[in-house]
Amino acid sequence: MTGDHDTGSQADRGRRRLLAGLCALGAAHATGVLASDRRAPGVFTATDVHPKDYPTVAAVRWIGETLERETNGRLRIRMYHAGQLGRESETLEMARYGAIDFARVYTGALNNAFPLTRALCMPFAFDSTEHQRRVHDGKVGAEVLRGFETRGVVGLALYDSGPRCFYNTRRPLHSPRDLAGLKIRVPPSDIFIELIGLLGGNPTPLPIGQVFSALETHLIDGAENNIRSFHASRHFETARYWSQTGHSYAPDALLVSKRTLDGLSRSDRVLLLDASRESVKVMRRLWDASEAEARRALAEAGIQSNTVDGPSFRKAAEPLVRELLRDPALRALHAAIRDAAG
Template sequence: MKGLTRRRLLLAGAWACALPLAAPGRLLAAASGAGEGARVLTATDVHVSDYPTVEAVRWFGQALRERTGGRLDIRLYHSGQLGRESEAIDMARFGAIDITRVYSGALNNAFPLTRALCLPYVFDSVQHMRHALDNGVADEVLRGFESRDLVGLAVYDSGARCFYNTKHPIVVPRDLHGLKLRVASSDIFIQLVRLLGANPTPMSLGDTFSGMETHMIDGAENNMRSFHSSRHFEAARFWSETGHSHAPDILLVSRRTFEALSPPDRRLLLETARASVDVMRRHWDASEERARQAVLAAGVQANEVDMDAFRAAARPLREQYLRDPAIAGLHQRIRALA
């Protein structure tokens, strides 16, 4: 029980009491307005209601309803209503929730193959990332979840991650020296920030704004869409286009839930989840540009960086992880698709 939040304990306890009586989805059928016998799957996301991944899962649920005549449905809890990503991963593993969208960096320790997607400068661009994911890379990573009580449904991309801070523009790595930066709880990102000369501070996305306002941290790294939706631009006025990672998001379903479905419904779930990737990408491309225009209009200073200097500074970290043959093999496939 060590490290569990009160919210997670309450949720886990509530579900544990209910699980012997019925599967999680069925318990929510009446609350969602679904018909008798309908299977309602719970889905979670920490992002806000109009975030592209939330919109994609919303479409996913609508498509399931239409294709099954309402027999399968999804009830979506966005904005972190059911806890943080780390909590959602464990609740899905134990069957307390059905579906969750998780940032791949949060999966690195438990699912080592996801590290290949998070390494600095492994992807050259969003286009390269999508091309690689669509040509076997996503399938290979998703198969790796089966060993830990989860089933991989789809890989959603999440743009280019860049540094932003409250102090000054970042042009070369030495401009990061001494800055305290929020990072996700991922060894790769902690090591990268430290390698670049900054002080990594792992914390949740929800705590980052107050961290900058109270000067606990000086900045963070994330994609433009999250920079805007989290309103971090109100505290951090300097955005630097480092593009140091294109680590994507991953949509997962509890193995317990998946195996409770009939074989045809399992196939339908997988097919519909994969179809939601294009929905997510359309929402992403449109909303990312709107987010960029909004933060620039609000007075954020955006600047280009010395990309060669950042690539060179990050190379030792990439080489360290490529000593793992599995990661090296996947990295080779990704680079061949550049």
């Protein structure tokens, strides 16, 4: 697994240079969009790759409404949804340097830059959504959020997004051997790339926006995500098999530029932090309702859903878990996560 050190292979350095270039392009695009809006004092910018009705987008919009109401319009948030300001990796960099104020980012894409997020992405760390929410609301969630402050952003909230499972165009997956030969889209995360390999699939990193066409053209055979995203993205129109593995509960993180937070008065800072914490309840309520609706709609669409041999998937993932637990900080967080399972 690739680490977070400055040393690395030539390929690793090449990927970092490529990412830097992409971020520069994204920042240039964002600067043009934001300049065209003539940003006014007190108007914060927020970005999300999800569509306008997605629970995380709605939760951040709720924060903005709260700020606007409590300050008589002095503070508010302008939301750029559906990836208008670029990919998550790009918007994270823009938030770090203050080009935008808020970014909602999937933690799987944060593992290298913010190592503590790996604890929340480890395979089979959580048993259920209820288990995950207890952890997010406790000391582990607070420690992971504090870990963001090392690189120019501040963690405001963790938004859970259900269990991640496999879907594909070929067949039901009952055990890891059913993944053999399948090209599975993964997010740009070392954990997920290595996990798919251990389970017997061929990991194929792709931006989420390219998955639909990749499924249609058979560039990939399947992907893994939560059921709400599987439905909202309409990937089910091509991938007709859903396998309930629950192999990860990797959440989303809401981040604010440290420059933005430091520029607020003490009372405004407290207001923002309180509203962000309360937004988790808003997001969860919307998430639970939308997840139930997605399950209903997928059943009506005739998607074949199956349970899996959970122990066989856990056993196949054990080498990755052992490797991650060599890190003392991750070992302590993982132990606390497992202690909260009961």
